[in-house]
Amino acid sequence: AQSVTQLGSHVSVSEGALVLLRCNYSSSVPPYLFWYVQYPNQGLQLLLKYTTGATLVKGINGFEAEFKKSETSFHLTKPSAHMSDAAEYFCAVSDGNSGNTPLVFGKGTRLSVIA
Amino acid sequence: KAGVTQTPRYLIKTRGQQVTLSCSPISGHRSVSWYQQTPGQGLQFLFEYFSETQRNKGNFPGRFSGRQFSNSRSEMNVSTLELGDSALYLCASSFTGMGTEAFFGQGTRLTVV
Numbered sequence: 617a618q619s620v621t622q623l624g625s626h627v628s629v630s631e632g633a634l635v636l637l638r639c640n641y642s643s644s645v646p647p648y649l650f651w652y653v654q655y656p657n658q659g660l661q662l663l664l665k666y667t668t669g670a671t672l673v674k675g676i677n678g679f680e681a682e683f684k685k686s687e688t689s690f691h692l693t694k695p696s697a698h699m700s701d702a703a704e705y706f707c708a709v710s711d712g713n714s715g716n717t718p719l720v721f722g723k724g725t726r727l728s729v730i731a
Numbered sequence: 732k733a734g735v736t737q738t739p740r741y742l743i744k745t746r747g748q749q750v751t752l753s754c755s756p757i758s759g760h761r762s763v764s765w766y767q768q769t770p771g772q773g774l775q776f777l778f779e780y781f782s783e784t785q786r787n788k789g790n791f792p793g794r795f796s797g798r799q800f801s802n803s804r805s806e807m808n809v810s811t812l813e814l815g816d817s818a819l820y821l822c823a824s825s826f827t828g829m830g831t832e833a834f835f836g837q838g839t840r841l842t843v844v
Binding site for chain 1: 823
């Protein structure tokens with residue numbers, strides 16, 4: 617079975633500071649990995665995804681994540697936080713051998729950005 | 732290109748009633764999946780439909796059911812509502828399957844009183 621652990625249910629950073637949201641996964645098969653963002657009373661928006669190939673993945677709004685197989689991690693980073701980045705972020709994993717398996721989500725990390 | 736549309740956005744129902752939620756996927760997408768989001772349990776997978784067939788199912792009681800029509804639109808139904816069914820229900824569509832890029836709707840906020 618696959619699982620996702622997001623370290624820190626709440627992260628607070630100053631505007632302009634580095635954003636680092638941690639995600640570790642467990643999977644017995646090659647994973648597909650995703651980061652989604654959710655604003656209040658909204659659905660989930662895909663930030664970026666890793667399927668195969670380059671392990672450093674760039675997404676929207678200046679976010680990027682690096683797939684590290686040896687560490688079973690897929691941490692999300694952004695060099696400089698903006699106020700508009702305040703939201704909840706979810707890491708998700710699915711079975712990379714099949715396109716038909718459900719996304720398994722972490723519990724989420726709420727990001728606060730302080731002016 | 733229109734996104735995933737879920738209706739209604741908000742619902743208030745009484746315990747014991749039933750409810751039907753609707754999801755219109757992105758044009759051309761054949762896979763529709765449903766998730767329940769609650770503060771305590773987070774995002775939990777309900778079921779997925781692909782070309783009108785249920786392809787995957789999560790660990791929810793039989794009170795939760797769904798279907799998909801030939802135009803890929805999907806509905807989910809919850810019968811005999813319980814207070815614990817209060818949640819944000821999210822629908823996601825993708826071209827071939829859930830493991831590929833999934834696009835989410837804004838959700839339906841269900842409150843059971």
